[in-house]
Amino acid sequence: MTHVLRPRAARGIELSRRSFGVLAATSVLAACAGSPRTASPDAPLRVLAINHVWTQAISRYLPELEERIGRRVSLRMLTADQLTSSFNVKLNASATDIDVMTIRPLQDQMMFARNGWIADLTDRVEGDADYRWTDFQDAPRERSITAGAAVSVPVVTERPALYYRKDLLEEFGGAPRTLDDMLDIALETQRRSEGFFGFVGRGQRAGAVTQWSSFLYSFGGDFTVDGRSGIGTPEAVAAYEFYGRLLHDAGPPGATNMSLEQAMPIFAQGKAAMYVDADAIYSNFLDTSISTVTDTVGFAPFPAGQAGSVPHNIPSWSLAVNEFSLLRDDSWEFLRWASSPEMVARLQSEGIPGARQSVWDDPATLASFPADLAEAMRINAANGVGHDRPEVMQVGRARDIVGRPLVSGIVGEDVASVAADADAEFNDFLVRDNRQQEF
Amino acid sequence: MSATTTFRALRGVLITVVCAVIALPIIWMIAAAFKTNVQVTDPTVGLVFSPTWDNFRNVLADGALAHSLLNSLVVGVVSTALSVVVAVPAAWAVGRFRMRRTGSIVLVARIIPAISLLVPWYYMFAQLGLVGSHLVLILSHMFVSVPLILWIMIGFFEGLPVELEDAARTDGLSAFGAFLRIALPLAAPGTASAAVLAFIFSWNNFIFALILADERTMTMPVLLFNFMSYASTDWGGLMAAATLMTVPVLLAAVFGQRFLVAGLTAGATKG
Numbered sequence: 001m002t003h004v005l006r007p008r009a010a011r012g013i014e015l016s017r018r019s020f021g022v023l024a025a026t027s028v029l030a031a032c033a034g035s036p037r038t039a040s041p042d043a044p045l046r047v048l049a050i051n052h053v054w055t056q057a058i059s060r061y062l063p064e065l066e067e068r069i070g071r072r073v074s075l076r077m078l079t080a081d082q083l084t085s086s087f088n089v090k091l092n093a094s095a096t097d098i099d100v101m102t103i104r105p106l107q108d109q110m111m112f113a114r115n116g117w118i119a120d121l122t123d124r125v126e127g128d129a130d131y132r133w134t135d136f137q138d139a140p141r142e143r144s145i146t147a148g149a150a151v152s153v154p155v156v157t158e159r160p161a162l163y164y165r166k167d168l169l170e171e172f173g174g175a176p177r178t179l180d181d182m183l184d185i186a187l188e189t190q191r192r193s194e195g196f197f198g199f200v201g202r203g204q205r206a207g208a209v210t211q212w213s214s215f216l217y218s219f220g221g222d223f224t225v226d227g228r229s230g231i232g233t234p235e236a237v238a239a240y241e242f243y244g245r246l247l248h249d250a251g252p253p254g255a256t257n258m259s260l261e262q263a264m265p266i267f268a269q270g271k272a273a274m275y276v277d278a279d280a281i282y283s284n285f286l287d288t289s290i291s292t293v294t295d296t297v298g299f300a301p302f303p304a305g306q307a308g309s310v311p312h313n314i315p316s317w318s319l320a321v322n323e324f325s326l327l328r329d330d331s332w333e334f335l336r337w338a339s340s341p342e343m344v345a346r347l348q349s350e351g352i353p354g355a356r357q358s359v360w361d362d363p364a365t366l367a368s369f370p371a372d373l374a375e376a377m378r379i380n381a382a383n384g385v386g387h388d389r390p391e392v393m394q395v396g397r398a399r400d401i402v403g404r405p406l407v408s409g410i411v412g413e414d415v416a417s418v419a420a421d422a423d424a425e426f427n428d429f430l431v432r433d434n435r436q437q438e439f
Numbered sequence: 440m441s442a443t444t445t446f447r448a449l450r451g452v453l454i455t456v457v458c459a460v461i462a463l464p465i466i467w468m469i470a471a472a473f474k475t476n477v478q479v480t481d482p483t484v485g486l487v488f489s490p491t492w493d494n495f496r497n498v499l500a501d502g503a504l505a506h507s508l509l510n511s512l513v514v515g516v517v518s519t520a521l522s523v524v525v526a527v528p529a530a531w532a533v534g535r536f537r538m539r540r541t542g543s544i545v546l547v548a549r550i551i552p553a554i555s556l557l558v559p560w561y562y563m564f565a566q567l568g569l570v571g572s573h574l575v576l577i578l579s580h581m582f583v584s585v586p587l588i589l590w591i592m593i594g595f596f597e598g599l600p601v602e603l604e605d606a607a608r609t610d611g612l613s614a615f616g617a618f619l620r621i622a623l624p625l626a627a628p629g630t631a632s633a634a635v636l637a638f639i640f641s642w643n644n645f646i647f648a649l650i651l652a653d654e655r656t657m658t659m660p661v662l663l664f665n666f667m668s669y670a671s672t673d674w675g676g677l678m679a680a681a682t683l684m685t686v687p688v689l690l691a692a693v694f695g696q697r698f699l700v701a702g703l704t705a706g707a708t709k710g
Contacts, residue, residue, distance in 0.1 A: 050669055051664075051665060051667065051669060052668060052669040052670070053668070056668075074653075074654065076653065076654050077665065078649075079664050079667050079668070079669075080669065082649055082664055085646075085649065085650075086649060086650060089557045089558055089561055089650050090561060090650065092558045093558050093559075093561045093565065095561070095565060096565070097565065097570060097571070097653075260670070261672060265480035268477075268480070269477070278670070280669070281670040283670075284670065284671050289475060289476050289477065290476045290477060290480075290671070292477060317669075
């Protein structure tokens with residue numbers, strides 16, 4: 001027999017529970033309503049930043065800034081994806097516990113600006129003669145501006161570099177100067193040795209788009225032409241077919257699963273003759289704890305295609321100020337200090353390429369780079385285009401669409417038909433995305 | 440070959456395959472913790488290599504790991520203990536007093552994706568000045584642990600013979616007294632296994648700590664990402680830290696298994 005036990009004074013308990021609920025809700029709402037709108041004098045300046053060599057380097061100099069602003073600086077580092085997730089959650093809730101942010105101008109900036117999450121810095125960058133805003137290279141500076149307002153300042157720039165094996169390419173006359181030569185050498189070195197690859201590069205659908213962009217530009221194409229999709233043009237199809245053949249015929253198996261993390265170790269292990277990726281990762285090949293090619297790696301400018309050598313030259317990371325920060329002036333002081341000509345020169349001398357032309361013009365700041373890399377960076381910067389992905393609001397979705405023909409080329413499918421489909425899809429996407437861009 | 444022999448052989452193969460699928464990533468993680476970064480990324484280096492302790496030496500030399508381990512331990516133990524205190528009596532009440540609707544409402548907390556809760560949580564806790572504290576992590580973990588323990592324990596209490604509590608009531612105990620003195624001790628194995636599961640959830644949780652913790656209260660799962668930077672990953676350090684993070688969970692699971700012994704209630708009703 002089962003008894004159902006009834007607690008005594010159940011009504012009383014229910015009443016108390018309800019009262020407690022009302023009391024708790026009232027307390028929370030009251031507390032929420034009374035939020036402070038000024039920072040306390042001892043509140044730290046909070047910087048939420050990418051885990052990057054730039055951030056690690058700047059953290060060593062923070063005491064200088066702390067002394068200047070009379071406030072402690074609290075620096076937290078996250079990976080790129082975690083950083084974006086944190087910003088999305090916190091800034092949606094108008095967070096005041098972030099003052100300075102590192103953002104990817106080409107990935108995040110348009111959406112962040114549209115959402116009103118990053119402060120307008122136009123008056124500050126243009127109104128400060130000592131800051132020399134026009135000293136920043138054109139391409140990175142233009143990418144700091146969204147809807148007519150300067151909302152970020154570039155601190156780290158990137159271009160593609162051609163990493164190659166000097167010992168293997170010596171008989172071919174060194175690094176290839178054209179994309180056609182590059183393909184020939186890749187096929188030949190691949191043919192000579194079992195288990196060795198002529199070329200390695202990113203092949204993941206969305207992940208490969210940024211590095212493929214330099215191939216696209218050098219074939220004379222672009223992601224968009226006059227506001228419409230450019231990925232169905234003959235130039236773009238030729239670039240898709242070329243990159244696909246390079247990885248299909250001379251690349252490692254499973255290339256369509258490879259992004260930076262998978263492709264880089266193959267070259268570092270000495271298993272590939274050439275590799276195209278960001279110049280920011282060069283130190284990985286010079287570190288004996290990671291690389292077996294420290295003595296044989298060479299660096300070259302991006303090879304020329306039918307339209308010449310047209311690599312990207314982008315601000316990979318920029319600094320912005322949280323619109324909801326209670327320490328706007330101190331946040332600007334951080335930006336001003338971290339992107340000043342002196343600091344950019346200091347960091348570039350330590351191997352972290354910045355965005356100031358005056359610093360690039362000073363040979364002393366390039367002394368820490370291998371000589372051939374410094375020359376490659378200088379040439380790529382001079383020829384560079386300021387974007388390496390479609391300049392849209394929903395960058396992730398755009399990269400998925402643009403990357404589809406890339407995958408088809410790598411697995412040996414007919415690229416032209418897939419590119420035509422992707423072109424139509426990208427056009428539809430651009431119409432929708434343009435509507436969202438209305439500020 | 441008889442059908443029984445074939446069945447046994449097939450079962451053996453399937454068990455081996457399943458165990459291999461589960462164990463291989465753990466074996467790879469532990470092996471990588473003893474490799475250099477060159478060896479980790481070289482597919483020709485399998486399980487035969489000269490091991491190095493450098494990765495463990497490096498991660499242990501950095502005080503951040505011990506600090507994060509302590510944070511994870513504090514948050515895991517306190518949130519689990521408080522969840523047990525809240526959820527076990529609640530489970531008994533739901534089971535005994537047929538409060539299924541109440542139980543279902545609590546279950547909603549398990550259904551809602553955590554990420555959708557984070558924006559309002561963050562806003563609320565930020566306004567209360569709690570973001571970056573251990574308390575906010577404990578409360579957020581309890582939000583998931585309480586329904587977990589509640590629903591495990593409801594079944595457990597429903598499986599206990601109600602006659603035992605009736606007998607206790609007849610001997611003069613109140614309803615809650617019968618719970619405390621009779622039902623709770625009998626439910627100890629279930630409570631222990633529910634607590635182990637809640638602790639494992641808390642120990643492994645990443646997203647709450649990512650948003651709600653700061654550098655002082657950062658837990659282990661968030662710290663692991665510090666080994667991954669923009670252009671490079673310290674695989675050896677990452678795997679050494681991951682191995683150190685896995686050990687307490689393995690111990691908790693092994694320790695908790697001792698409580699997963701059936702038959703206690705059957706013995707209790709004898710005589």
